[in-house]
Amino acid sequence: MNASNQGLPVIDEAVCIACGECVRVCPDRILRIDEAGRILIHGMTCMQCGHCYAVCPVQAVAAPFLDHDFSLTSSFYQADARGLPVQPAALMELLVMRRSCRCFTAEPVAESLLDDLVRAGVAAPSGTNCQPWRFLVLATRMDVAILGTATAGFYRKLNRKAAQPWLRVVLRMIGSGALQHYYDSYFETVRQGLKAWDDHGEDRLFHGATAAIVVAADTRAGCPGEDALLASQNIVLMAESMGLGSCLIGFVVEAAKRDRSITDLLGLEKHYKIYSVIALGHTDVAYKRPAGRKPADKRIIRLAGSDTSSG
Numbered sequence: 203m204n205a206s207n208q209g210l211p212v213i214d215e216a217v218c219i220a221c222g223e224c225v226r227v228c229p230d231r232i233l234r235i236d237e238a239g240r241i242l243i244h245g246m247t248c249m250q251c252g253h254c255y256a257v258c259p260v261q262a263v264a265a266p267f268l269d270h271d272f273s274l275t276s277s278f279y280q281a282d283a284r285g286l287p288v289q290p291a292a293l294m295e296l297l298v299m300r301r302s303c304r305c306f307t308a309e310p311v312a313e314s315l316l317d318d319l320v321r322a323g324v325a326a327p328s329g330t331n332c333q334p335w336r337f338l339v340l341a342t343r344m345d346v347a348i349l350g351t352a353t354a355g356f357y358r359k360l361n362r363k364a365a366q367p368w369l370r371v372v373l374r375m376i377g378s379g380a381l382q383h384y385y386d387s388y389f390e391t392v393r394q395g396l397k398a399w400d401d402h403g404e405d406r407l408f409h410g411a412t413a414a415i416v417v418a419a420d421t422r423a424g425c426p427g428e429d430a431l432l433a434s435q436n437i438v439l440m441a442e443s444m445g446l447g448s449c450l451i452g453f454v455v456e457a458a459k460r461d462r463s464i465t466d467l468l469g470l471e472k473h474y475k476i477y478s479v480i481a482l483g484h485t486d487v488a489y490k491r492p493a494g495r496k497p498a499d500k501r502i503i504r505l506a507g508s509d510t511s512s513g
């Protein structure tokens with residue numbers, strides 16, 4: 203690996219069987235196969251998710267920038283007869299094998315599974331136990347596509363605005379760099395996503411998910427955002443344990459913050475806000491190993507006044 207490709211995956215051509223799984227799962231679309239069956243990396247916009255490493259059936263992909271050690275170090279790791287509801291090692295396995303799924307089959311998700319996901323959601327903690335959430339269940343592909351189309355409408359307008367250099371400059375001059383930031387960070391991805399949808403119906407927003415759960419919460423609660431996101435994480439983990447794929451779709455959350463027609467479409471009152479949108483479906487990809495994570499920024503600290511002699 204040389205300095206120029208630091209932070210990008212490394213493909214071992216001698217091992218690679220050119221199955222294309224890494225290309226299929228790459229969210230940044232920086233991988234492609236050439237005519238000779240070689241995996242090429244183009245662009246530098248890798249978000250370092252490690253999906254290419256995790257999916258490769260022959261371990262031809264390395265992600266040296268990620269920490270792959272998720273082994274438990276505590277004695278809990280050894281224990282299996284403690285009467286614990288879930289063994290720590292089994293829970294860790296669930297946590298590290300969960301992936302954001304961007305390849306779904308066309309099979310619908312049974313409503314009973316969606317019911318169970320909502321039950322998992324409400325098991326989350328909430329500030330003063332106020333449970334301010336509302337779960338909007340989109341149980342069919344058609345409903346997901348309608349929400350996708352409404353969201354695409356918002357981004358079409360935003361991209362038209364952001365494409366105007368003079369508007370970005372004027373807004374920057376009056377202190378709002380938001381449109382410039384959007385242009386620098388998302389404009390091109392969104393442009394390509396809209397084009398893929400218009401040209402050949404490829405759904406880069408919901409990734410073809412056949413169901414979704416929108417988690418909203420009553421903004422009059424003490425901490426509706428935290429409550430909704432904790433419920434969302436429960437849903438995502440429960441989905442994983444059921445063998446379903448899930449993916450948080452922040453693009454819809456952001457659109458709904460700015461475009462009232464999206465919250466109206468979902469029938470939400472003004473005092474409800476959307477905190478997460480979870481794409482769901484039967485997964486069409488099999489990850490072989492955990493993806494790894496950037497090394498944790500962990501610091502064991504002793505605060506001023508803490509008694510170091512008592513350990």
Ligand SMILES: Cc1cc2nc3c(=O)[nH]c(=O)nc-3n(C[C@H](O)[C@H](O)[C@H](O)COP(=O)(O)O)c2cc1C
Pocket residue numbers: 229249251300301302303304407449450451452453454493
């Ligand atoms: C708040 C939030 C918003 C996200 N929005 C999107 C999205 O709009 N589209 C998408 O494909 N993935 C989205 N993701 C998924 C992240 O890209 C993903 O979690 C990250 O790359 C790590 O991969 P992993 O979930 O497989 O561990 C989102 C994740 C979070 C936490």
